[in-house]
Amino acid sequence: GQQLNQSPQSMFIQEGEDVSMNCTSSSIFNTWLWYKQDPGEGPVLLIALYKAGELTSNGRLTAQFGITRKDSFLNISASIPSDVGIYFCAAPQNFGNEKLTFGTGTRLTIIP
Amino acid sequence: NAGVTQTPKFRVLKTGQSMTLLCAQDMNHEYMYWYRQDPGMGLRLIHYSVGEGTTAKGEVPDGYNVSRLKKQNFLLGLESAAPSQTSVYFCASGYGNIQYFGAGTRLSVL
Numbered sequence: 001g002q003q004l005n006q007s008p009q010s011m012f013i014q015e016g017e018d019v020s021m022n023c024t025s026s027s028i029f030n031t032w033l034w035y036k037q038d039p040g041e042g043p044v045l046l047i048a049l050y051k052a053g054e055l056t057s058n059g060r061l062t063a064q065f066g067i068t069r070k071d072s073f074l075n076i077s078a079s080i081p082s083d084v085g086i087y088f089c090a091a092p093q094n095f096g097n098e099k100l101t102f103g104t105g106t107r108l109t110i111i112p
Numbered sequence: 113n114a115g116v117t118q119t120p121k122f123r124v125l126k127t128g129q130s131m132t133l134l135c136a137q138d139m140n141h142e143y144m145y146w147y148r149q150d151p152g153m154g155l156r157l158i159h160y161s162v163g164e165g166t167t168a169k170g171e172v173p174d175g176y177n178v179s180r181l182k183k184q185n186f187l188l189g190l191e192s193a194a195p196s197q198t199s200v201y202f203c204a205s206g207y208g209n210i211q212y213f214g215a216g217t218r219l220s221v222l
Contacts, residue, residue: 009152031209042116042202042213043155088154092209098143098162099170100211102155 004089004103012109019076021106023089032072033090033100034063043088047074076108084110114138118203118214125193125221133188133217135203143206144186145170146178148199149216155202161186193221 035043049065093099157170161180204211
């Protein structure tokens, strides 16, 4: 089946730093999604991307749909303590789009 | 607006016991899903439903059964729990690609 590879697996940064993470696949997708999971909670949708090359922002978060349609990127600017959590990329498994494949996640930790 | 509600939040079972996890959504979504989350493995789809009265298998369906008798509810059953089913279980509902998740059920099987 389709596999989404997220990098890095974990990040340890200081408050105020910018963060970059990515998600790659050998398959082509028509949608990329980014979710965030706070500790002890379920994932919450941050950004949805529907077009190759698309750049979309949500506050300090910016995500891009890779031009090859095989990757996506998420950047967080000026990190704050509430950014701590696990970030997942996701993409539809099939043409009908009712099933998603999730990446293995990037765990973000902020060092005091 | 409660969104997606999962019960219970925590459960400990002995090997061989059975249990049912309940998921309820109040957003009138057609699609509902059950995932399990294990360390380092992300979210894996167990079963899903595209409407009332329908169910389908996901990536890891073995050892689980589901039912969708009402549009707003999606039940996940474990008939004979095994230690390999120790995990955090998430329910989601949605439309198209967009899915909304519950807070999870942490299950331990001893």
